[in-house]
Amino acid sequence: MSLKLDRRHFLGTAAASAAVASLPLRARASTPFTMQAAWINDAEFAGYFIAIDEGYYADESLDVTYLSGGPDVIPESTIIAGRADVALTTPDTTIKAIVDQGAPFKIIGAQYQKNPIGIVSLVSNPINEPKDLIGKTLAVPPVNVISVNAMLALNGIDPADVNIVPYAYDPTPLIRGEIDASLDFTTNVPYTISQQGVEATSFLLYDFGFTIYNDTVVVTEETLAAKRQDLVGWLRASRRGWEENFKDPNLWPPKWKDSWFAGTGRTIENEIFFNNAQQPLMESPAGFMAMTEEGIEANLRALSAVGINGTRDMFDTTLLDEI
Amino acid sequence: MAVEATGPWRGLRNATILLVIWEIVGRLDLVAGGALPGISEILFRLWQDWADYPRHIWATVYASTLGFIIGNTIGIGAGVLFALSPTALRLFRGVNIAVFALPPIAIAPILVLTLSGMAPRIVLAALGVYFVTMTATVIGLSQADSRATDVIRAYGGGRWDILRQVQFRGAMPSILAGLRVAAPNAVLGAILAEFGGGGRWGLGAYLLGSLGRGEPDRLWGIGLVATVIAGLSYAVFAVLATRTIGATRAVTLNTAVPDAAAPAGSRLGRGALTLGTIALPFIVWWGFIKLTGVPDLISKTPFGVVDYLFLGPTAETAQARLLAALAETLPITFIGMAAGLGFAFLLAISSRLFPRAIEAFMPIALVTQTMPLVALTPLLVLILGRGTSLTLWVTISVTFFPAFVTLAQGLALVPRSAEDLPRAYGASRWTEMRMVTLPASLPYLFAATRLTVPRALLGVMIAEWLATGKGLGNLLNQSRGFLDYGMIWTVAAVSVLLSVVFYQGVVIIERRLLRRLGMATAE
Structure with a gap:
């Protein structure tokens, strides 16, 4: 089965980018550039909103179009279809696709140094570590079952000992005790649950051996070849955005009440909680969006525990070096 | 009944009673x-x-x-x-x-x-x-x-x-x-x-x-x-x-x-x-x-799916996963078809026997048809759990309404004179129903079955996706997590194919049976 991009599509893109490259510098003042986010608008993407609003992308001659995600949106699909230049993905799915299907992806940066996904439970019925899950009911979004199985395997737990049911985006079954725990962003759900007058506790899969990034920045090999400078510019501006965001995590979410966060169905207070909670998960001695050798090594090690055998060359750190 | 309300007032009264019960x-x-x-x-x-x-x-x-x-x-x-x-x-x-x-x-x-x-x-x-x-x-x-x-x-x-x-x-x-x-x-x-x-x-x-x-x-x-x-x-x-x-x-x-x-x-x-x-x-x-x-x-084109399912390097595991999912989905789909149709049938008969009660039920029935199931299912889970009964209720709610309307039409179209005959001989309402109305509305029962059968698969897949984590509905979702595009297209193709087969199956049985009984298809 051939999994290469079709040739006409490739030639078209290549020709278009060659045409752009040949233009004089001033005419390149705003290169159209599209990014595909992983979910609906929330604090998870604050750094990009700042970089758009404050003109950091414009400083890099990029005219950024931002596409939000949703349950049916597979970010990697958007870049394969040529509708976006970069996508924010989960590294397990991306690397599995490269290994299994020969998908032409490269990971060029990572937003979360520690994956914020964790096991959330109620203080009244706490799940404090993986072995507490034995005999319990855990709700997991079907797309994340792969991560949970990895964490269980790394901790020597038979997945058959945990009753895994689908998580339908609604914490009500957890609050009402229909399930014992759910898998979700630990930066987000504990707040929602506290709003219902119940206290939540959580732990990260990352802290129990599943040491992967999240919101990895993924491009196709052809985009990497054709738009390298734009990608470096995008990474640089995005890093600026995140630096600005964490100067005061309480500052930005209220400003977007009527823009980025208008009508999302979520509250600004929730976004402020989210923004504070995600700071320690994103910081890296090498700067925001960074990928260190130890980090990449940890990703590959964790994934190999579930039979996803990625290699170092699936990560390209040379763009980060150019920032 | 003490007060005989009529026309729109009766509808209003029933709706009010319903809203008050809901409120309480x-x-x-x-x-x-x-x-x-x-x-x-x-x-x-x-x-x-x-x-x-x-x-x-x-x-x-x-x-x-x-x-x-x-x-x-x-x-x-x-x-x-x-x-x-x-x-x-x-x-x-x-x-x-x-x-x-x-x-x-x-x-x-x-x-x-x-x-x-x-x-x-x-x-x-x-x-x-x-x-x-x-x-x-x-x-x-x-x-x-x-x-x-x-x-x-x-x-x-x-x-x-x-x-x-x-x-x-x-x-x-x-x-x-x-x-x-x-x-x-x-x-x-x-x-x-x-x-x-x-x-x-x-x-x-x-x-x-x-x-x-x-x-x-x-x-x-x-x-x-x-x-x-x-x-x-x-x-x-x-x-x-x-x-x-x-x-x-x-x-x-x-x-x-x-x-x-x-x-x-x-x-x-x-x-x-x-x-x-x-x-x-x-x-x-x-x-x-x-x-x-x-x-x-x-x-994936049709060739792409055939390639994925039969020829490609992962064909064997793909087939195994698909068959395992089908083994979970199909039995409950058949039960769901029967349940949805049975519910519609009971409702249609009741609407003849107890018209008032059914009239009051209709507003609820309409809401279940337009309330997005993604919102309703997590709440249904709290009431019904994540077992077979939840799958059946979701399937019933997806299937019963069009079937009920068709059946009710059929029951209403039975000639009066035919109904009068058993009545003249002192038959009860139920006997008259059994001997005249039901056989006479057989074509509509088939028309209702044609409506129900493809939708049953939809109901089961929704429940699997949002609550039970089994079968085709779950396979579809997990495949997205694995970027398994071949399987996403395969599930879509297989679910459409199955629905068509169910539909065509009913059509064939219907033609045979109605021809033998000398009845016309309800078009």
């Missing part, structure tokens, strides 16, 4: 610890949240209107073509059944993969209306008054004159009735695509953002708004129909796939036609992918 049950948190809030709580929340709504409503109305227009234009155009050419009708029968039977939740991810922006919403809305309107057009056009067509012919009019001056006029009530039934479908299709498709605006997108809050009053509020939009779109065409032609009102249409008379010609010609009928849906599928120009990696 909700206020006292009797359902699953408050998963069903009181109606006043829902309305208050709606009023508080109102600032959020206009842009979402606008996006939903925009996408569903565009889909409605496109789907109906194609539907009416195709209907005219099919009415003029029985060969075309036969050739497109496969496509038509596939469009009728396809489970939207399997198609939505495919549309989001291959199209962008508003397109998936519009297409899903259009798919929801095409079949109903096409069928209504064919039925309307073919029921033209033959005396009027004879007049045109006698005065030297051609085929086009007949179509324009007689058939179209005669078909108007039927077409308008089709548009009326189609309108809420467009709204629901748009909302489903909004939920998954990652746009910022639309009630589906708002629902997704709101689900994470664990606040049932917000979810019910969104459901209520969706219900009102769907209801209004129905009402607009109902008013339009009565204003323009004063036709009688039907809640739904008979959605039997119109069948052409057996074509004349050689056996070879007929064989070629049958082959074309089967091949055409696959050609449409292939053409769609070539038109969108999406790379092979993510969009």
